[in-house]
Amino acid sequence: MPDPRAEMAAAATWLADGGRSPDQRAVTSDLSIDEALLLHSIGWEPIELVFGVSVTSVPMGVWTWGRGELSGASDAHNLAVHTASERLAKECSSAGGHGVVGVRVSAEVHPHHVNVELTGTAVRPVGAKPHVGRPFVSDLSTRDFALLSNAGWMPLGLAFGASFIYAPRRDAAAAIRQSTQNVEMTNLTEALYAARESAMERMQSSGLQMSADGIVGVHVTEGPMSFARHVMRFTAWGTAVHLAQDAHHHMRPEVVLSLDDAVIQFSAGALRGD
Amino acid sequence: MSGPADVPEAAPRRLESGSFSSGLTVPDFAACLQMGLRPVGLVQGFCAMQWGWYGAGSPYMRGMSPYAPPNPGGTYAQSWYCPHGFVSGEHRMWGQNYEQVWVEQAWLQGFNSAFGRLIEEAKEVGAHGVIGVTDTTHSLLEANVAEFHVLGTAVVVEGAPPPPKNEPWSTYLAGQRLAKLIEAGLMPISVVATIASVRVWAYCVTEYLMEGAGLMWQTQGASSVQDVQQVSEGLFAARAIARDHVRRQLGNDSLHGVSVATSEREIGGGDHVFECTLRGTRVRRFKDFDPIGAPRPTVRLT
Numbered sequence: 001m002p003d004p005r006a007e008m009a010a011a012a013t014w015l016a017d018g019g020r021s022p023d024q025r026a027v028t029s030d031l032s033i034d035e036a037l038l039l040h041s042i043g044w045e046p047i048e049l050v051f052g053v054s055v056t057s058v059p060m061g062v063w064t065w066g067r068g069e070l071s072g073a074s075d076a077h078n079l080a081v082h083t084a085s086e087r088l089a090k091e092c093s094s095a096g097g098h099g100v101v102g103v104r105v106s107a108e109v110h111p112h113h114v115n116v117e118l119t120g121t122a123v124r125p126v127g128a129k130p131h132v133g134r135p136f137v138s139d140l141s142t143r144d145f146a147l148l149s150n151a152g153w154m155p156l157g158l159a160f161g162a163s164f165i166y167a168p169r170r171d172a173a174a175a176i177r178q179s180t181q182n183v184e185m186t187n188l189t190e191a192l193y194a195a196r197e198s199a200m201e202r203m204q205s206s207g208l209q210m211s212a213d214g215i216v217g218v219h220v221t222e223g224p225m226s227f228a229r230h231v232m233r234f235t236a237w238g239t240a241v242h243l244a245q246d247a248h249h250h251m252r253p254e255v256v257l258s259l260d261d262a263v264i265q266f267s268a269g270a271l272r273g274d
Numbered sequence: 275m276s277g278p279a280d281v282p283e284a285a286p287r288r289l290e291s292g293s294f295s296s297g298l299t300v301p302d303f304a305a306c307l308q309m310g311l312r313p314v315g316l317v318q319g320f321c322a323m324q325w326g327w328y329g330a331g332s333p334y335m336r337g338m339s340p341y342a343p344p345n346p347g348g349t350y351a352q353s354w355y356c357p358h359g360f361v362s363g364e365h366r367m368w369g370q371n372y373e374q375v376w377v378e379q380a381w382l383q384g385f386n387s388a389f390g391r392l393i394e395e396a397k398e399v400g401a402h403g404v405i406g407v408t409d410t411t412h413s414l415l416e417a418n419v420a421e422f423h424v425l426g427t428a429v430v431v432e433g434a435p436p437p438p439k440n441e442p443w444s445t446y447l448a449g450q451r452l453a454k455l456i457e458a459g460l461m462p463i464s465v466v467a468t469i470a471s472v473r474v475w476a477y478c479v480t481e482y483l484m485e486g487a488g489l490m491w492q493t494q495g496a497s498s499v500q501d502v503q504q505v506s507e508g509l510f511a512a513r514a515i516a517r518d519h520v521r522r523q524l525g526n527d528s529l530h531g532v533s534v535a536t537s538e539r540e541i542g543g544g545d546h547v548f549e550c551t552l553r554g555t556r557v558r559r560f561k562d563f564d565p566i567g568a569p570r571p572t573v574r575l576t
Contacts, residue, residue, distance in 0.1 A: 004453050005310035005432070011461040012402055012434035014560040015443065019461070021526035022559055028517060028524075030532040030554075033447070033454045040458075041566050049532055049552075051513040055505040059498035060486030076499045083501050087510070112486035113502060117509070119534055150568070253571040 029121045031102065035142035039101075042146045045126045048095035052088025052118040052137075056080035063111060063228040069198060070164040070231060073109070077162035077235065078202060080116040081107065085137055085158050088118045092135040097122030099136035099155065101145045105219075105237065111227055118158075138239040140217055148216075152245035156210040159240040161202030165232050167191035167224070188232070192222060195234035203236045212240035281391065286398050296427045298406050302449030306405065309453055310432040315399045317428045319391030323384035325377065325418035349373040350511050354477040354504050361478075366543075369477025371508040373515060374547075377471040381420075385409070385467055388422040389444075396442045401428035403437065406448030407465045409553070445555045446531065460530065460557040466523050467553040470515035474508040476544025484544040505546060512536070512548040520552050529554040 029036065029046035036046060056079050062072035092100045103120035120139075124131070138145065138155035148155065168187050170178070207215045218238035225231045295316040298306060306313060350373040356365065388409070396404050407426035414421045426444060437443055445462035447455055455462065476484065483502045513536070520529055532554035539547040 002457060004308055004457070007456050008309040008311065008431055008453075009433045011456050011560045012431040012437070015461050015463075015558075016435040016437055018438060019558065019560055024526060026521060026524040026526055027528035028520065028532060028554075029528070029530060030534060032531055033451050033458065036530070037454065037458055037566055038569065040563065041568050049517060049529075049534070051510060051517075053506055053509045053513070055484075055502045055509060057483035057498060057500055057502050058486060062486075072499055079499060079501065083506075113484055113505075115509075115538075117536070119513075146569075147571070251571050253573045255575060256572045257575045 030119070031121055031142060035102070038142050038146050039123060040126070042149055043125055044123050046121045046123050047097055048092075048122045050088055050091040050095060050097070050100055050120055050122045052084040052086070052091060054080045054083035054087065054116050056083070056114045056116075058110075058112050058114060060112070063225070063231060065230065066166055067168065068166065069194070070166065073114075073164040073231075074162055074198070076114045077107070077109065077164075078160065080114040081158070081160040081162070081237070082206075084116040084118050085160075088120065089135050089137055089157075092122040092137070093131070095122045096124065096130040097135055098124040098128065098131040099138065101138055101155075102141055103137060103139040103158070105139055105158070107235065109225065109233070139237070140239050144217065147251075148241060150249065151251060152243060152247065152249045153241050154244040156207075156212050156240040156242055158237055159203045159207035159210070159212065159215045160235075160237040161199040161204070161206065162233070162235040163195045163198035163202065164225070165191045165195040165198070165234075167230055167232050169230070191232045192234070195222065195232045199234040199236045203238070207240040210240045211242060213242045215240050281394050281398055285395060297408075297425055298427050298448055302406060305449040305453055306427075306429065309456070311403075311405065311429040312432055313427050313429050314401055315395070315428045317392050317395035317399070317401070317404060317426055319388035319393075319395070319422075319424045321384045321387040321391070321422045322414055323380055323387075323420055323422065325380045325420070349375050350472065350515055352504075352507060352511075354480065356478045358478065366476060366478040366481055369480060369504060369544075370475045371504060371511060372473055372475070373511070374471040374473050377549075378469055378519075381469040381471075384411075384420060384422040385424070388424045389465070389467075392424045392426060393442060393444070396426075396428040396444075397440060399428050400430065400436075401442045402431045402434060403442050403462070404428050404444040405452060407444055407446050409465075409467065446553065447555060455530070455555075455557065459559055459561040459563050460528075461560045463527055463556040463558050465553070466520055466529060466556045467551065468516055468519040468523065469549060469551045470512045470519060472508050472512040472515065472548045474505055474544070474546040474548065476504065480504040481544040502544075505544065508546060509538070509548050512550040516550040516552045520554070524556055527556050527558045530557045531555060 027047055028049040030049055031046050056076045058076045059072050062070050100120040100122050103118050106117040108115045136155045137157045215238040218236055220236050222234045225233055294313050296313040297316045352371045354369040356367040404426040409424045412421045443462050444465045446465055532552055535551040537549045
C-alpha cells in the first residue's frame with residue numbers, strides 16, 4: 001500500500017516547486033474519483049462533459065377526450081428523446097469520444113411541449129484516436145459499464161419508447177351496476193396494458209434498429225398525466241447492448257463473508273437493573 | 275470590501291487562538307490526519323450581491339437588436355426571423371436568444387468575492403490548502419439580492435513547503451475521496467464554479483409551437499410535432515456556455531467531479547430563462563498515471 005502521507009507531501013511539494021500543467025487539452029468530467037479510477041482500470045478515460053437537449057412541440061387538442069392512442073403526444077415524446085440522443089452523440093463525436101457513460105435522463109411532459117435533457121461524460125480508450133462511426137450513449141453508471149465491458153459486452157445507445165393512451169370511462173349503466181361491487185376497472189387496466197405494449201414495443205424496435213442483442217437497466221414510468229388524468233402514460237428506456245466479443249465472459253465473483261460483529265447495544269438502564 | 279482589509283479584525287485573533295476548528299466530518303477528519311494534513315481553521319467567505327437591471331441606459335442592451343451582428347462582443351446571441359410576412363402589429367416578427375452577461379457577471383462577482391475572502395482567511399492562518407469546500411447561494415430581502423457563502427477547512431501539509439505565491443490550493447473534496455485523487459496522481463489546484471444565463475425571446479414560430487398552436491405554423495408546410503429549435507438551442511447554449519466559461523478558467527488542467535445544476539423558468543409565450551451552474555475541482559497531474567489493477571468482483575454473504 002502506498003503511504004498517503006508521503007504522497008500528499010510529494011504532491012504539495014511538486015506544486016510549490018512550480019509544477020506545470022500538462023501540454024494537452026483540458027478534460028472536463030462529472031465522474032467521481034472512484035468512477036474515474038474504475039474507468040482507468042478497464043483502459044478508458046473521460047474527456048468531456050457533454051449535453052444533448054430537445055424541446056418538442058405537442059399540438060393543441062392532443063389531450064382532449066378521444067379513443068386509442070394520443071399519437072401527437074407519443075410522437076412528440078419519441079422525437080424529443082431521439083433528437084436529444086442524436087445531439088448528445090454528435091457532441092461526443094466532436095470531442096473525440098467513443099461513447100457517453102452515466103447519462104442522466106430528464107424527460108418532462110408539459111401540455112404543449114416535451115423537454116428531454118441528457119447529460120453525461122464522453123469517454124474513450126486511453127489515448128485513442130477519434131472514433132469512426134456513431135458513438136454509444138448509455139445511462140449505465142461507470143461501474144455497470146466496467147462490468148459489461150469485462151464480460152465482453154458493449155453499450156450501443158439509449159433505447160426508448162413512450163405511449164399515451166386514453167383511459168375510457170365506463171358508461172352509465174355499467175357504473176350503476178357496479179357501484180356496490182368490488183370490481184376491477186377493466187377500462188383502466190386495459191388502457192395501461194395498451195400503453196405498456198406500445199411503449200415496450202417501440203423501445204425494443206429502437207434497440208433492434210441499433211442491432212442490439214438486448215436492453216439492460218430498463219426504467220419504467222406509468223400512470224395518469226397530472227394535467228390530463230384521463231390519459232395513461234407509459235415510458236420505458238434502457239441501454240441497448242450487444243455482445244462485442246466471441247462469447248460472454250463469465251465472471252467468477254469471490255464470495256466474502258464479513259467477520260464484523262454486530263454492534264452491541266449498550267443500555268444504561270441495564271446497570272440500574274431496570 | 276475589497277483587498278486585504280476584507281477579513282474582519284476579530285477573525286485573525288479568533289483563528290490564532292491555538293485550537294483549530296474544522297468543517298470536516300469525523301471520518302473525513304481521520305482521513306485528513308492520515309494524509310498528513312493538519313486542519314488549522316474553518317474558513318469562510320461571504321458576499322451579498324445585487325443583480326443589476328438591464329433596462330434603457332444599461333450597458334447590456336447591445337445584444338438585443340435585430341440588426342446586431344451574431345455573438346456581439348464575443349457573447350452568445352442568435353436571431354430568428356418570422357417566415358410569414360406582415361401579419362399584424364402584435365405578431366412576433368423577430369426573436370432572439372442571448373446570453374445575459376450581467377447576470378453571469380453579478381453571480382461571478384459574488385462567488386469570486388466570497389471565495390477570495392475564504393482564501394484570505396486561509397492565508398491568514400498560514401494554510402497550504404483548503405479542503406471540503408461547500409458553497410451556497412440564498413436570496414436575501416428582495417428578488418435581486420443574493421448571498422454567497424463559501425466554507426472550507428484550511429489545512430497545512432506536514433513537511434511540505436508553502437504553496438506557490440503563498441496562494442492556498444482548494445478543493446470540494448475531502449477525506450478518502452481526496453486521498454484517492456492524490457493516489458491517482460492528481461493534485462487539486464482550485465475550486466471552479468461558473469454560471470451561464472440565456473434568455474429566450476420567442477419569435478412567432480416558437481410562440482405557436484410552445485403554446486400548442488403549431489397548426490398555425492403547420493399551414494406553412496411544417497409539422498406541429500417538431501423540435502422547437504429556438505428553445506432547444508437556448509437550453510443547449512446555457513450548458514455549452516457554462517462549459518466554455520469553465521474551460522477558460524482551466525488552462526490545460528482538468529476539471530474533476532463536475533456537478534451540473536440547471537434552472538429553467540418559463541415566462542410564457544415561448545419566452546424562457548435558462549441557467550446552468552457548473553462546479554468542480556481543477557486538478558493537475560503531478561505524477562504519471564499508475565493504473566490500478568482490474569478490481570476483483572465480490573459477492574458478500576451476510
